Amino acid sequence: MNIDKIKFERTGGFAGIRLAAEIEMDDLPEDQKREILDLLDEADLDELSEKLSGKMPIPDGFVYSITVESKEKEYKVLAGESSLPDDMQPLIEILESLTKRQMRKKAD
Amino acid sequence: MHNHYHPINCIVPPHMLENIATNGTTAQKSLAVHTLKMSASMRGQRHALADFNPAAFRAQAIGGKERIIYDAKNKSTLPGTVVRNEGDPPSTDIAVNEAYDGSGATYDLYKEIYERNSIDGSGMRLDSTIHYQKGYDNAFWNGEQMVYGDGDEDQPVEDRLFNRFTIAIDVIGHELTHGVTQFEAKLSYSQQPGALNESMSDVFGSLVKQKQLNQTADQADWIIGAGLLTTNVNGVGIRSMKAPGTAYDDPVLGKDPQPGHMDDYVTTISDNGGVHINSGIPNHAFYVIAMELGDYAWEKAGQIWYVTLKDKLISTSKFQDCANFTYQTAGELYGAGSIQQQAVKTGWAEVGLTVDGSAPPPTTDPGDGCLSSLLRLIGAAPAK
Numbered sequence: 194m195n196i197d198k199i200k201f202e203r204t205g206g207f208a209g210i211r212l213a214a215e216i217e218m219d220d221l222p223e224d225q226k227r228e229i230l231d232l233l234d235e236a237d238l239d240e241l242s243e244k245l246s247g248k249m250p251i252p253d254g255f256v257y258s259i260t261v262e263s264k265e266k267e268y269k270v271l272a273g274e275s276s277l278p279d280d281m282q283p284l285i286e287i288l289e290s291l292t293k294r295q296m297r298k299k300a301d
Numbered sequence: 302m303h304n305h306y307h308p309i310n311c312i313v314p315p316h317m318l319e320n321i322a323t324n325g326t327t328a329q330k331s332l333a334v335h336t337l338k339m340s341a342s343m344r345g346q347r348h349a350l351a352d353f354n355p356a357a358f359r360a361q362a363i364g365g366k367e368r369i370i371y372d373a374k375n376k377s378t379l380p381g382t383v384v385r386n387e388g389d390p391p392s393t394d395i396a397v398n399e400a401y402d403g404s405g406a407t408y409d410l411y412k413e414i415y416e417r418n419s420i421d422g423s424g425m426r427l428d429s430t431i432h433y434q435k436g437y438d439n440a441f442w443n444g445e446q447m448v449y450g451d452g453d454e455d456q457p458v459e460d461r462l463f464n465r466f467t468i469a470i471d472v473i474g475h476e477l478t479h480g481v482t483q484f485e486a487k488l489s490y491s492q493q494p495g496a497l498n499e500s501m502s503d504v505f506g507s508l509v510k511q512k513q514l515n516q517t518a519d520q521a522d523w524i525i526g527a528g529l530l531t532t533n534v535n536g537v538g539i540r541s542m543k544a545p546g547t548a549y550d551d552p553v554l555g556k557d558p559q560p561g562h563m564d565d566y567v568t569t570i571s572d573n574g575g576v577h578i579n580s581g582i583p584n585h586a587f588y589v590i591a592m593e594l595g596d597y598a599w600e601k602a603g604q605i606w607y608v609t610l611k612d613k614l615i616s617t618s619k620f621q622d623c624a625n626f627t628y629q630t631a632g633e634l635y636g637a638g639s640i641q642q643q644a645v646k647t648g649w650a651e652v653g654l655t656v657d658g659s660a661p662p663p664t665t666d667p668g669d670g671c672l673s674s675l676l677r678l679i680g681a682a683p684a685k
Binding site: 202204205209210211249250251253254258273275279282297300301 | 443482490551558577
């Protein structure tokens, strides 16, 4: 998959504090870029809707919005944290960490 | 039409799906439709949380206060390993003791003041898990138990924004109250009912703290989550019931987005429709009422709110319903035209809502679902 950009947003949670960033893939180190691409492949965005079925929002759970943009296609996933499959956790962790870093950088 | 949905049965809140189905790309639309179909096919087999809750059986206590604290050891598996049972001596781990003492103080408030025996009213065991995941900036109620993260303990000290979530006792009261709401009003976790759900948790979370500190309404700080933000953050806490929108204003985290008046109500698809944002409005109404009445807020104002949560609110209730119901409840508890009832009227007026004491809203759920909502949207079912 040839990905240009990932838009990440985390809202909700007890604190209700919004984290958001647009992550340009070309700005990332090559190994991190590859790690994210691998994790996105594993997440299997085409099938994700089925994986997300059957879960309900939990009080104070995070709400994620992840938009993956490539030249050919755009995927958007909107989901509460309880809905996401466990194997997406590492991807969320990386995106959260990159988002926090970007927000700190902007604040400086 | 939003209030006809049952978002708790949906995978993604239906207002989000509706938005995707309306504005999304073809792929997004098909995802939204598929998701709604899957959700609908599940619904026949699924019951409301409070009607069918294995934890209510598993965690049934013999009658009194029974707490268990578990340690997730930075993993995601719940509940984790037992680290403290009811009656055990304190642990060397401060988070264990905070979860134990905080859930105990919350149990005591509900028992002593509102004569409620635990979350379900029948002595349900209070299960709490600490050290959930790594660097987890959150606490939540998963329908069965309370769960707490350690904040940013995995980050360098100068980058940390959040401390551990057991540090503030009102966070514990907040999470446990989500359990009470699940068994009583069952307020759906989206839009205005969701913001009311959140506000109920803030109100009783704050009352747990005020009771513990033996503070009268004018002595309390009315801050939710004081101590949760590190000194790197410019803020006194997460929310202010006294002055919504003023709890923090920070270069990294931004500004507290809470409104304190209906004129500033925030419409958003994030945060399940702004449940942690618009809760500022009913929060502030409660604050004004408690200040009007003086003394201890958990006594009169808290009683009015508790009875309203237990006996009046339903899953689809909105702010106006809550205003009308609390006014009605105050009349029933303290007399029509009593100072308590007048205070309720004043409190809601302060946030831009005029109580209507004459026409109580219906007390049954419309029983609609996300699939029928979507079918109406795409024209496959008649409009309401």
